[in-house]
Amino acid sequence: MYMPLALSSLFVGFIIGASGIGGVLLIPALMLFGGLSTHQAMATALFSFFFTGIIATCIYQRYGSIHWKTTAPVLAGSLASGYAGASVSARLSSPALSLLLAGIIILSSLYSLRPATGARLADRLDARGNFLLLLGIGLFTGFLCGMTGAGGGIVSTPVMLLFGYTIMPCIGTAQVLQSFVSVAGSVSNYGNGFIVFPLVWWVTVCELAGVALGVRVAHSLPLNSLKKYVTWFCLAIGLLIAARGVLD
Numbered sequence: 001m002y003m004p005l006a007l008s009s010l011f012v013g014f015i016i017g018a019s020g021i022g023g024v025l026l027i028p029a030l031m032l033f034g035g036l037s038t039h040q041a042m043a044t045a046l047f048s049f050f051f052t053g054i055i056a057t058c059i060y061q062r063y064g065s066i067h068w069k070t071t072a073p074v075l076a077g078s079l080a081s082g083y084a085g086a087s088v089s090a091r092l093s094s095p096a097l098s099l100l101l102a103g104i105i106i107l108s109s110l111y112s113l114r115p116a117t118g119a120r121l122a123d124r125l126d127a128r129g130n131f132l133l134l135l136g137i138g139l140f141t142g143f144l145c146g147m148t149g150a151g152g153g154i155v156s157t158p159v160m161l162l163f164g165y166t167i168m169p170c171i172g173t174a175q176v177l178q179s180f181v182s183v184a185g186s187v188s189n190y191g192n193g194f195i196v197f198p199l200v201w202w203v204t205v206c207e208l209a210g211v212a213l214g215v216r217v218a219h220s221l222p223l224n225s226l227k228k229y230v231t232w233f234c235l236a237i238g239l240l241i242a243a244r245g246v247l248d
Contacts, residue, residue: 005033006206013207016052017214019230020153020174023049024237028244034199038094042148043194047186048204052211053178059215066172073131074156074173075180077138082184085146098245101148105238108158109231120164133163146185152177158234167227171218
């Protein structure tokens with residue numbers, strides 16, 4: 001059990017470090033190799049993202065890749081809504097959660113892949129308008145991720161790209177967002193007894209090793225290539241989640 005779970009966690013950490021997304025892939029690994037239920041896997045994965053978020057944030061800050069004026073409103077919104085999302089999660093079926101999350105990711109990713117035909121919304125808004133838009137993205141992200149156990153970036157990244165924000169601020173925001181979404185959602189998950197602590201520490205150590213490798217890859221790729229890679233990966237994860245929701 002431990003070796004497949006360790007390798008899966010290492011891979012998930014690498015993807016998180018490289019793109020700010022991919023944490024949701026830890027959920028099926030915990031179910032398959034850890035024997036956890038869907039709600040336990042979601043809660044355990046979400047708790048581990050607090051630590052991956054801290055390490056990734058420190059490294060991205062060292063590279064100067066976090067744009068705090070973009071990141072701060074998203075964080076505020078997600079922190080405000082994460083607990084509510086986690087509370088709703090305990091009352092919904094797993095397939096419904098999976099299909100809801102998948103639909104949002106797929107639609108956002110497909111729209112982001114379209115060629116730009118003019119200035120995107122983020123470019124047309126003034127500073128106040130961008131603040132309110134980013135705050136709304138944060139509220140939406142925190143609620144949905146608290147509900148599904150996703151790490152934050154898998155929702156915020158395609159949605160921010162949809163509105164025209166550039167790739168590196170999106171990834172930097174996703175790295176910081178992990179910890180905020182984790183705190184907000186884990187409070188409710190702890191109260192419901194969903195977090196499996198004997199597994200979470202083992203998984204987290206392996207994830208952190210992967211994060212350190214992934215960050216290096218992200219900062220070695222051209223920005224256009226990085227945006228395409230991240231968007232296509234979001235789309236692939238969305239399809240995977242949708243398939244799991246149908247099969248559950």
